[in-house]
Amino acid sequence: MKQSLGLNLSHSLTMTPALQQAIRMLQLSTLDLKSEIQDALESNVMLEAEDGHGEIDTREATRAEQLENQRTSSGSQADIPEDLPVDADWNDIYAGSAAPAPAPSSEDDDYWDYRQANLTNTPDLHAHLTWQADMHPFSEVQRAIAEHLIDAINEHGLLEDWHDLADRLVTDFSTDGNAIDTVLTEIQRFDPPGVGARSLAECLSIQLQQMPAHTQARDLALHIADNEPLDCLTARDHAAVAQRLGIDIGLLKQAIALIQTLQPHPGEAFSDLESGYVVPEVFVTRRSARWHVALNADIAPRLRINSQYQALVKRADKSADQTTLKSHLQEARFFLKSLKSRNDTLLQVAQTIVQAQRAFLEYGEEAMKPLVLRDVAEQLDIHESTVSRATANKYMQTPRGILELKYFFSSHVSTTDGGSASATAIQAMIKRMVANEPASKPLSDSKLADLLLDNGIRVARRTVAKYREAMVIAPSRERRQPAT
DSSP: OOOOOOOOOOOOOOOOHHHHHHHHHHTOOHHHHHHHHHHHHHHOTTEEEEEEEOSOOOHHHHHHHHHHHTSOTTTOOOOOOSOOOTTOOHHHHOHHHHSOOOOOOTTOHHHHHHHTTTBOOOOOHHHHHHHHHHHSOOOHHHHHHHHHHHHTBOTTSBBOSHHHHHHHHHHHTTOOHHHHHHHHHHHTTSSSTTTTBSSHHHHHHHHHHTSOTTSTTHHHHHHHHHHSOGGGGTOSOHHHHHHHHTSOHHHHHHHHHHHTTSOSOGGGGGOOOBOOOOOOSEEEEEETTEEEEEEOTTSSEEEEEOHHHHHTOOSSOOSHHHHHHHHHHHHHHHHHHHHHHHHHHHHHHHHHHHHHTHHHHHHOGGGOOOBOHHHHHHHHTOOHHHHHHHHTTOEEEETTEEEEGGGGOBOEEEBTTSOEEEHHHHHHHHHHHHHTSOTTSOOOHHHHHHHHHHTTBOOOHHHHHHHHHHTTOOOHHHHOOOOO
């Protein structure tokens, strides 16, 4: 086959590094944005934070550019392009951005207030159990068996793969199953109560056995945990369960109430978990019969370009220091521009959402209008993916509470008059109907569908069941209570 050279023309879409950064910053949550700003301040000498807090200010960058244009030809204007190659990545352009940023300074009180104040510091469960095993009078063989058993306890405090583990320990230590059971029984007496259990029923039983013998309804609760299926705890028909057990219904309720005070996952108290701390990005208030939308001015410090470092930039100087200063200056400009673009997009999306959901803000969930990402994107003339990024992990503080921006979006359900209703409104109506139903005759899914049809909303029974399960509402047979 003969080889030859040829030219082919093609079109492709690529993103500039500045656009890559703007898109990435748009989808950051409030806490992640603070971390991003802190990293930029520590890695870029051209950026500095003003005293106080407020909305992120980009006018300093514009003012600095005007000052550069007024400088004399003796030369301190930086020859820095406004655009970057489109076939590059942000980290390829700025070497400083590729290196891992140093940890936030301990002097940044705001950052640690958000990140560290809600982080619980608790001992490790395995270390806690190992310490107790070291204090226990085990023999050398028993101590070795105890180490294997403790290693098999998961983060919830329950023992996993008991049968395989027991067979392996019998083989490894040339012992019998009774010796393994003896060590496990001792571990199950350790703190926290219920640790080392092989099932949920055994976990509850261990905790009940450690209670004082005179605890009210303790013996009945032990019988239920050891011999009865645990789904009887959630059954509303207590009379049928009491009749099957041959006991008084009042005593049964006391036993169930006692079981409900137990911890099904005893190891959770020893897990380091960061609380779900929420900082609203947007504030919505009602003034003079109108709804006003504003960004949270306290989520980020005011940023500007350092004028002293900027004055050191010279056009003709090609030294390494000058190259670094020019690179940092351009990076700072794009960073401020990305922040402004992020805030502008977020504010526009929030205003569009509030405008579409004014009825919800005034009357509640049942007045929620159907809204999808495409509706907001078409109104703002942006792409749906931009709306999705702008609403991801962002929260809005309203008179009805702090709500995630995604909460305001729901699918359409057709009505009998040719209109549409939102899934959120339908769920709110189902919740209201269930709350007002007779306790002795709860509404079935078919009956709920008929009631919704009377309100002009046509939904199938299986759709009602799906909405009911999403709201963690039990079926009608489990909601039924005997008449008193």
